[in-house]
Amino acid sequence: MLIHLTRLRPGHPPLAEIRTPYGPAVAAWRGDPAAPPGPHHVEWTIDEARATARPAPRPAPAVRTEGGLLLLTGEFDGAGVLRTGDTPILLDLPAPPGWIELAVPCAHAELHPYRT
Template sequence: MLIELEKVAKFPGSPWLAQIRTPFGRTTVRWCGDQTAEPGEYHVEWTVDEDIVWGRNAEPAADSGPGVRPGGHCIVLRGQLNPTEDGAAVLDFDGSLILLDLADPLPDGVAGTWVELFIEREKIALYPYEL
């Protein structure tokens, strides 16, 4: 996914954080790239290191379309959720696919719907890459 990096900073007791902008929202997220990265456009891969539990950190979205926003101590991602054959799931986040681990199978009727994920800030990260 192409994002606009606004700045990278580190606060005491926290990982490196990036303030980013996407076409559908802004947030601050853990940055796993060069800590001296200059503002500008970067291709990134999103990773989520938290099991998805329907009804706890995943729920139906009120709106359709991709979205990202801060949500207190978490980051809220909105995308289309689909299970995989091996018991995991994939969030289609504006064409970028984020692989997710599920604690339990998804409820019937959830596949392909718009959902919001509420992921703890420390459990989501961006990894920049070059094409």
């Protein structure tokens, strides 16, 4: 997913404030702690042991932060892939196929930057 890094909050790991095509969020940054603000390609890693899934409030991709939780809305294939827009996120969660909202504490959702 192409995100825009707004700023990094100090910590271990630092928390990244980002904007995505589907909304703003906060997640653990697993890249260079001196990364400059701006566009970055990232992959998401979710700690499934701390995540919960429920039916999505509406069938549209969304990313947001609420009360210390990262909320990802996407279409789950039932076999391990959540698609938030054009971004696949691999999960090992018991959830039926369809639109779901995944909730996970911000510090347990990680952003791994990469270069193309």
